[in-house]
Amino acid sequence: MFKFELIKECKDTKARLGKITTDHGEIETPIFMPVGTKATVKTMTPEELKSIGSQIILGNTYHLYLRPGHDLIKEAGGLHKFMNWDGPILTDSGGFQVFSLANNRKITEEGVEFRSHIDGAKEFISPEKSMEIQNALGSDIMMAFDECAPYPSDYEYIKDSVEMTTRWAKRSQDAHKNKDTQALFGIIQGGMYKDLREKSAKDLVAMDFEGYSIGGLSVGEPIEMMNDILDFTVDFLPKDKPRYNMGVGTPDYLFESVIRGIDMADCVLPTRIARNGTAITSRGNLVVKNAKYKKDFSPLDHECDCYTCKNYSRAYIRHLFSVNEILAYRLVTIHNLYFLINTMDNIRKAIKNDNLLEYKDDFYSKFGYNY
Secondary structure, X not given: OOEEEEEEEOOOOOOEEEEEEEOOEEEEEOEEEOEEOOOOOOOOOHHHHHHOOOOOEEEOHHHHHXXXXXXXXXXXXXXXXXXXXXXXXXXXXXXXXXXXXXXOEEEOOOOEEEEOOOOOOEEEEOHHHHHHHHHHHOOOEEEOOOOOOXXXXXXXXXXXXXXXXXXXXXXXHHHOOOOOOOEEEEEEOOOOOHHHHHHHHHHHHOOOOOEEEEOOOOOOOOHHHHHHHHHHHHHHOOOOOOEEEOOOOOHHHHHHHHHOOOOEEEOOHHHHHHHOXXXXXXXXXXXXXXXXXXXXXXXXXXXXXXXXXXXXXXXXXXXXXXXXXXXXXXXXXXXXXXXXXXXXXXXXXHHHOOOHHHHHHHHHHHHOOOO
């Protein structure tokens, strides 16, 4: 069972409140989704994810296909049971990871042949194979197989890519075996060319997917360009289907996406920078590994009430990093994910109270954004 309910539209922006219903629970939107690339959100247990308000997490088709293999996960009872997460799961198509292997893959109409980043073995993923893998994983929301073209790319390349992505979307639909239990989203491409974005959106909307992802953004283009393409593209999408901006996870990208009508977003950024010692705080990013925090006994963020900020100091966390203790990664990861999930919760409240732009301006002024 998959259903999207549009609850409210913001009076001053394209932002909206919604609710997604899946077999594994409901999701209040707009939502930030932590990424569990290899059947785990790095350093976090499912119980900890729930404690910080995670409503849905992601799994990565490419990585799970290579290790441990989708057949093994299916034998274990599916990805939910395998990783002990009973909430909703979204899986990507594998396309982004495959296409990021620029020097080790070959694209044809049939699919993509590539060399595994693990052992160099030759592998192949097609729309049909992507559906086979995701059906075996048993995720609540699946992505159609697409080509995520690099930025910048010339017009003719993107045009051909969009047309192939549309054909692959149809093949993905045809190969999808679990339509009653797993929703399938189409992925809109088109680079930075508005006419190609319009074509991609219209072609996919005509196929009547359960939701629509906007791919090929946050790939190196300026945020102003991303905002312009988002603002343009969402107008071609139905209001009664969820909209997902793939791969965005900084506070400003989340705000700007929601304001333009996006319901879902994900990114590895909060967990990745946590392992590098960077905390996302209400006053901007804080590199807690820096020497100036050696005797700083204040929390990472005075305005945060996460487990980390209620119990540990900057000085202690810096010490953990300096002696390479695993707890350092865990504590900052808990904080970063909580911060973004809580920010999205506050965004939902602001939409409900018709003061989203005021909340955004207040957040930006404290964080240090100057646009």
